[in-house]
Amino acid sequence: MIQDAALGFSQASQFSSLVATAIGVMFGLTVGMIPGMTISTGIIIVLPLTYTLDPNISIALLLGLYVAGMTGGSFTAILLNIPGTPSASATAIDGFPLKERGEAGRALGIAIVASFVGGIVSFGCLYLIAPQLADLALNFRAPDLFALVLFGLTIICSFAAKSLIKGLVSAALGLMIVTVGQDPMMGTARFTFDNVNLLSGVHFLTAMIGLFAIPELIKSICTPATLMPETQKKIGSFWSVFPRLADLKQILRPMLIGSPIGSFLGLLPGAGGPIAAFISYDYAKKSSKNPEEYGKGSIEGIAAPESANNAVTGGALIPMMTLGIPGDPVTAILIGALLVHGLAPGPLLFLERGDFAYGLIFSFFFANIFNLILALVGVRLLVKLLNTPRAFMMPTIGLLCVIGSYALRNSFFDIYVMLAFGVIGLIMRWVDMPVVPLLLALVLGKPLEEHLRVSLISSQGDYSIFLQSPFSVGFLSLAAFSVLWSLVVVPWRDRLRAKKLEGPTSQ
Amino acid sequence: MSMPLKNVIISMIMLLIGSSYLYFSLQLPVRSIGNVPGPSFFPLVISAIVLFLAAALLVNGIVNLRNEQPQEAEPAVPKRVISTLVWFVLYLIALPYVGFLVASVPFFAGLMMLCEQKKLVPVAIGSILIPVFLYFLFRQGFNILLPAGQWM
Incomplete structure (x- = not known):
């Protein structure tokens, strides 16, 4: 283990890896800042670059982007009161009032x-727990x-806040798509209609580029220029x-609250940055000691959610690396990026490629x-990038989507599949159906079928095999609890909240 | 269009997709070892789930449609969505014939105009320089193959 850790450290500290990390951080800060651009889209944009790079360099670039994207989201939350990423929503509560008082730089x-403290605490958790x-x-x-894997799939329920049925329909659609191609056990062609392609x-990354990037691109193109936010650059x-x-002394306590909460919630698939930030x-x-200052520009109110949402990143990497279960869309894309290099996240990653892990x-x-250094030094310059005309940015993203889907397998067919998924993504947005369950089903569908059928082959079709191991029973119970929570507890809690809100007005 | 009506439409589409999926699942060859599930097992389970969920969504949509309060009409799909998609389709049709570099220039210019860039000079500069830059970055810099045309 120590040998692997030493090798891993030397790989990560190589000049090329460090440069890739720094570039990823700069790009992440930019992407995180731009309202409407998610970290997922940012990763999809740089993905084609990683196909031919060394896996260590690729992952350094993507992790830099992931970490910095969370921080970048807070810049526009503070400066414009528009969170660059959903995770930065809580930061705007105190960040924007502080900026309005003329203390944008301080905020x-x-x-x-x-963000740095949250990230480092979650690094500690990742290093010790993974x-x-x-x-x-x-x-x-x-x-x-x-x-x-079934438990991992039940987190779909947490992404289907508005309608559980629609979330499940989206997941079922993903499972249907996963079955296209050769059957994983016997190689039987399924739903291929004699098409060799x-x-x-369907390549998971092709589908993802279409589902995430194309609807965002079209949405941005359709937003009239007059509705785009004006950037105020008075940082100081x-x-x-x-x-x-x-200030550092004052924010120590909220950071010590936010960092462990974020790391823990990151571990739980589906919880994510926004929930960690608000909790x-x-x-x-x-x-x-001064709760009345919250909401009026308290620096504590900025530190707590920011440390939490960055701590989520390290926490989310734990189930991704050790179990191959993505906790959010970004870790799902990271799994896809690792698979391109023939590295399957899961327990064997530490055993077979400990140095890489x-x-x-x-x-x-x-x-x-890098996130700390580059953000502190470069924030004044980065904010100017907000004014990059979208007339140049959006078509560039369109071209990168095409390059990203073609370069995976050098196939025109994949570009058509990407656009088809883009249309599916648009329709799903139109009917308010969440895309993330479909994405998670695309990642988890194949292992779900494989493990199910291997289990049933070993038990000669006896389903009681799933109740014979404590791990299996534990995970099945957690899956059942997760579904029941979404079906019973969440609607009950929402009704209770609605009643509370109605209460004072009706009196 | 109201959300319950959208739910009814999408559930009917899902019922259609689920039924077709079930039909093709039943056509899959039966190859199994002894008493264990074959290639059609998982698709059949999914078919059942999809049909059940689509039916539930349909019932939910119909019930909400009846209780629905009259709402303001939602604007139709913006023309720009259709234009962007059509532009994408034309680009993808041209790509195998003329290759990345030639096809990307008009595609880029078209998207720039859709983004309300009306001045021709920035459109001309952007639509030539950026595709060329990306071509050299990926093809020469990263040795990544880009779509090549049959004609060019």
């Missing part, structure tokens, strides 16, 4: 430092893995971004360091 500095969890997961057999199935002097010692904000406010962990560490 940005607090957000950057809090190898242990991978060791434990090595004991899992096919029925346990089936139950685990369909034999290897270069040094105004660097936090004062008194941390709430806890920090309740435990503050630790390299990934240390690249995450360096991404946080």
Whole structure:
């Protein structure tokens, strides 16, 4: 383990990896800042670059983007009151009022430092927990893995906040798409209609480029120029971004609240940055000596959610690396990016490619360091990028979508598939159907079928095999709990909230 | 169009897709080892799930449609969505014949105009320089193959 860690550190600290991390961070800060552009879209844009790069360099670039995208989201939340990413929504509550008081630089500095602390705490969790969890997961057999993947799929419910049925329909659509191509056990061609291109199935990344990037591109093109936000660039002097010692002392407590909450919620598939940010904000406010200042430009109110949403990144990498279960769309794309290089995330990653696994962990560490330095030094320049005309940006994204889907397998067919998924994504937005369940089903569908059928072959068709292992029973119980929570507890809680809101007005 | 009506439409489309999927699943060859599921097992399970969920969505949509309050009409699909998609389709049709570099220039210019860029000089500069830059970056810089044309 120590040898792997040392090798991983040396790989992550190579000049080429560090440069890739720094470029990823710069790009992530930019993408995170632009309202309407998600981190997922940012990763999709740089994805074609990673196809021919060394896996260590590719993952360093993508992790830099992931980490910095979270921080970049807070810039527009503070400057324009428009969160660049959903995770930065809570930051706007206090960030924007502080900016309105003429302290934009101070607010940005607090957000950057809090992001760094959250990221480093979650790096600690990743470094300590991931190898242990991978060791434990090595004991899992096919029925346990089936139950685990099924549990991973039930997180779909948490992404289907508006309509559980639509979330499930979206997931079922993803499972249908996964079955196109050769059957994983016997190689039987399924739903290929004698088309050779369909034999290897729909590539997961092609589908994702279409589902995420094309609808966002079209939405942006359709937004009239008059509705695009004007950028206010009054940040202050270069040094105004660097936090004062008194400020650092004041934000220590909220950061110590936000970082563990974010790391823990990142571990839970589906919880994600926005939830972590709001919970941390709430806890920090309740435990503050000056709760009345929250919402009026309190630096504590910026530090708590920012440390939490960046801590989510390290937490989310734990189930992705050790179990192959994505916790959010970004980690799902990272799984796809690793698969392109023939690296399958899961417990065997630590056993067979321990050096790479630790390299990934240390690249995450360096991404946080670069994020702190580049954001503090470059924020004044980065904000100017907000004024890049979208007439240049959007067509460039369109071309990158085409390059990204073609270069995967050098196939025109994949470009057509990408556009078809773009249309599916547009229709899903039109009917308010979440896209993330479909995406997760595309990642988890194949292992779900494989583990199910391997289990049933080993038990000669006896379904009780799923109730014979404590791991399997545990995961199945968690899956059942997850579904029941979404079916019973969430609607009940929403009704209760609605009643509470109605209460005062009716009296 | 109201959301319940959209739900009814989408559920009917899903019923159609689910039924077709079920039909093709039943056509799959039966190859199994002893008492264990074959290639059609998983698709059949999914068919059942899709049909059940589509039916549930349809019922939900119909019930909500009846209780629906009259709403303001939603604007039709913006022309720009259709224009962008048509432009994409034309680009993809041209791509195998003329290759990335030649096809990308008019595609880029068209999207720039859709983004309300009306001045011709920036359109001309952007639509030539950016595709050329991307071509050299990926083809020469990263050695990534880009769509090549049959004619060019």
